[in-house]
Amino acid sequence: MQVTATALSAADPFRDYDAGPYFCELTGARDGDGGAAAEVRARIATIGLDALRARAAAAEGELINLGVTFTVYTEAQAIDRILPFDCIPRILTAAEWRRLEAGVKQRVAALNAFLHDIYHGRKIIRDGVVPEDLVLGNANYRPEMENFPVRFGTYVHICGTDIVRDQNGDFLVLEDNARTPSGVSYVVENRHLMSRTFPDLMAGQRLRPVDDYGRRLLEAMVEIAPEGVDEPQVVLLSPGIYNSAYFEHVFLAREMGVPLVEGADLVVENDRVWMRTTAGRRAVHTIYRRIGDDFLDPTVFRPESLLGVPGLIGAWRRGNVTLANAVGTGVADDKAIYAYMPRIIRYYLDEDAILPNVQTHICREKEGLDYTLAHLHELVTKPVGESGGYGITIGPRASQAELDHARAAIVADPANWISQPMISLSVAPTLTEQGIRPRHLDLRPFAVTGRQTWVLPGGLSRVALKEGSLVVNSSQGGGSKDTWVLADPGETL
Amino acid sequence: MPRPAPLLARYAEGLFWMARYLERIENLARLVDVTQTFESPGRETEAWQALIRINADEDELARRGLTATPEAVKHFYLLDHANPTGIQTSLEAARTNARTLRPLISTEMWKQINIFHREIGALTEADITGDQLSPVCARIKEGVQAHTGITEGTLFRDQGWCFYQLGRLIERADQTTRLLDIRYHLLVHGHSEERRVAELTQWNGVLRAVAGYHAFRRVGGADFGAVDVVAFLLHDTSFPRSVALCVAEIDALLTRLRSRYGLRGTVAALERVEELRAGVLGRPAARVLADGLHQFLDGVQRDLILLAGEIGTAFFRDWRPLEAASQSQSQTQTA
Structure with a gap:
């Protein structure tokens, strides 16, 4: 029998979708999604493949026009690229999110306890839980941090936890990012984009909102400011417009409503940090820095760094300014320490890890x-x-x-x-040239910690757009999806 | 009411220059467009040479081994990505500033300049040939006008707005003097009656280039001469591009920075404004013409450079005022 073109395009785009041996984030059986996944599938079928493609293309065009881009540098030029956006959302149920949220909070608590310990009494080393050379011999260990107090014992104010799902649908932590994790801007921008281009997919869905990130971040930055400052001035320190993550820096500065500064905008005098304004110098109290430890202060670390601020570490050690994240957190998110994380969690919190490591x-x-x-x-x-x-x-x-x-x-x-x-990463239905096909993905939730930890509902879902690929990195053909966290039935949003 | 937010010196500088570069682009499009109408049969090159002269680009052109043919000059201003005074470079600089200012400017401003930059960056030789030139100039003007409109409707009116406006007004005043100057550089041939008509045609061209033709008709009377056009473009404070209106608005902006935002560095700049006002408004157009229009315009341009220098010294980071500014009037690049 001949199938006409019309009949083909009207056919269910999921008809020949096959997730294979992997757990599928949309079609896999899960309790408590309240039919949301089936509803999304039905609505996508209503929209149809052609319209889906047209709208996806329009959405990506919008990202280019808005400059929601990261910059890739080749020898000859700088190219602004978008993080490819896949329009089929990834859905997490309320129960799944409760577990993820608790697991991330637990992990952040353990990371902070560990950092406090290794920069103070090193009890965990003396107790033989973590080998001494893994800590002291680590390139990211900073002797400057020894016996230095940080407010609320928080070293990792912003943490990104890379999480994957195996073939049983179980969540596993792949990596902690406790230095300057990036990607949160895409979480919020993807949601905006989704609601503009796919209002019919989103209509009536009860989702946990993501637009609270900036306010929560600012709140934490104000909390951690040096004690006794009434109205602390928060700034975001960026390497500048040529940094590949510049858009994210702009996004965060705007969402917090604070100045985005570069090193040259700041000056240290008498161990205090000032920014140069049209009305002269103005005091700065908290710096959310998106610059690595090595580049922060040329008088302490790399002398050739032009990105940092001479004297910054001195001002910080005098307690006149707070840096987020603290210096020296890199020792905790290292591959070697990662292997010990389940033991570290048990050691400090007397709990089993809610989110297990990949068996190591x-x-x-x-x-x-x-x-x-x-x-x-x-x-x-x-x-x-x-x-x-x-x-x-x-x-x-x-x-x-x-x-x-x-x-x-x-x-x-x-x-x-x-x-x-080898982990068989879960897959999610993804729009490809061949139609809707399974592609592997991971999840990076973002946790913000001042006095307490708050986790942005969902996080960044990065998807490997190449068939069979497990590499989700944006530099190697990765894209992203809007990540929906379903609200509990009784929950007010 | 919340206390006014501080403005980084670097942002103030970026706003000032973004506005300047965009205003420059619009005016350059106007100049190129009017130059084409000045082409007279058999003497096409003269008009384009005048354009090179009023922008003081003789050396830059020579450095490329080019002579001022119509094709070379059009390419030089519209397509050449390496010409520091051309539209491409100015737009690149405007966008780079916009990028720096993204935390501050509206998303709509950024989006428009981003699309405009892409569209103009893709222009080719074919787009500026023959009857294509005028529509391209119109597109460029409209691109800047869209920017201006979006900015007017969306940019937060704190002190940043004042710096944005200062940049635009200084550039606009400067460009109006250059446009007036183009007439000076055009030689008119023929007998006296023929010359009178040709000159009137040129003045009409100048007025059209600054979108002032119809307004001038209403105020200029039937029997107008050069002195009336010069008075209109220099002194008429109802005309949006007149030097006098720009100076008055600059004055108001500097005063506002001082009174509302407590910026104390405005004194030297305000003194420059006083000098400009005395120099421009205090001299009737007839005397300007009698003493030499070109020399007069040169003087106004110099005063504007000094004014920009005072604003930079007082408020911007790392501003190296006069030696850089007097040559190219472009932004100092800092690391």
């Missing part, structure tokens, strides 16, 4: 080493001191020679290695 075998420990060497072909092995995927061997996809090479490297220096099972 620590090769510096005999048990972990033996297991790793015996199951090399099933495991992903990673050197702890590297980032950006360098040195990783994916057992199931590696040749014998590669496995031999990995084995030799691990045996030569076990302490430098961890291994993890």
Whole structure:
């Protein structure tokens, strides 16, 4: 029988959708979604594939015009790119979110307790829970922080926790980002974009709002300002318009209603920080800095840095200004420390981790080493001191020679290695040239901590747009989705 | 009422220059458009040479090994991304400032300038050839006018607005003097009656270029001469692009910065405004013409540069006033 073009485009776009062996974020069975997922599918079918594509293209055009972009630098030029936006939302139920939220809060509490401890009494090291050299030998350990008090014991004011879901639908933490995590602007912008271009998908859905982030962030920044300051002046310190995340800096400064400053706008005199305004200098009390530790103060760290402010660390050590996040948090979100996070949580909070780690075998420990060497072909092995995927061997996809090479490297220096099972990341229906297809994704919720921790409902869902790919990074073909957290039936929004 | 928010010196500088560059773009489009109407058969090149002269671009053109043919000059101002006085460079600079100012300006302002920048950046030779030139100039003017309208309707009116307006008004006054100057550089040929008619045609062209033709008709009388046009463009405070109106508004803005926002650095700038006012308004157009229009306009341009320098010294970060400004009147690039 011949199928006409009209009949084809009118057909259910989900007709030949097959998530395969993976957990699907839209079609997978879950309790408590109140039929929201089925409703979204039905509405997408009503819109139809052609209209879906046209609107998705219009939405991306809107992002370009609005300059909701990150900058990619090639040798010849700077190119403004959008983070590709996939219009099919990712849905989290109220129950799923409760668990995620509690898990993220727990993790932030443990990270802060750990940082306080290692920069003070180092009890956790003396008790033999975390090896001393992993902390003191870490490149991100900052002796300047030793015995330095921070308000409310909060070091990690803004935290991004990378979370994945395995084939059973269980959430696992892949990584903590406790330095200057980025991406929150896309969470809010995606929601705005969604409500402009897909009002019919959103109509009547009871979603937890995301537009409260700026207010919550400002509140925390005011809370952590040096004691005794009545109306603290908060600023956001950015490397400037050539930074790839500049849009996010603009977004956050606007949402908080505070000046976006560059290093040259600030000056330190008598251990106090001032910003240069048209009316002269004006005192600054809290700096949300989007500049790495190394670049903050050329007189203390990298002398060649032009991004920072000479004397800033001195002013901070005198307690005249607060930095968020604190200096030296990088020691806690490191791959080596990550492996110890379940133990760190238990040590400080006397609780099991609500969100488990991806199972990690620590090769510096005999048990972990033996297991790793015996199951090399099933495991992903990673050197702890590297980032950006360098040195990783994916057992199931590696040749014998590669496995031999990995084995030799691990045996030569076990302490430098961890291994993890390969995770079958969950998928979500994603609009592709072939139609609606499953693509792998992760989730990065954002937690803001002053006196207490608040977690933005949802977070950034990053999706690997290439078929089969597990790489969700924006620099390597990743996109994003609007992340919906369904409200509890009785909840007022 | 909440206390007024502080304004970073860098933002004030960015607003000032964004406005200046955009105003410059609009005026350059006006100049290019009117130059085309000044082309007389067999002497097409003369009009374009005059355009080069009033912008003091002889050296820049020579450095490229170019002569002022109509094609070369049009390309130089409209398409050349390396010409510091051209539309492309000015728009690039305006957008870079807008980007710096994104925390402050409205999303609608940013979106429009972003789209405008992309559209003008994509212009090609074919777009400015023959009968395409005038529509392109119109598009450029309209792009800036859209910016101006969106800004008027959306930009928060705190002290940042004053710096934005100061940049625009200083540039506008400067550009009006240049437009007047173009007449000076155009040679008119033929017998006396022929010359009189040709000159009138040129003055009408100047008036049309600044959108002042019809207004001038209403106030200028039937039997007008050069002195009436010069008086209109210099002195008539009802005409939006007159030097006198720009100076009066600059005065009001500086006073507002001082009284409402407590900025104490306005004294030197206000003194410059006084000098400009005395120099421009205090001299009747007939005397200006008798003493030499070109020299007079040069003097006004110099005073405007000094005024911009005083504002920069008082309020902007890292401003290096006179040596940079007197050459190119472009923004100092800071790291």
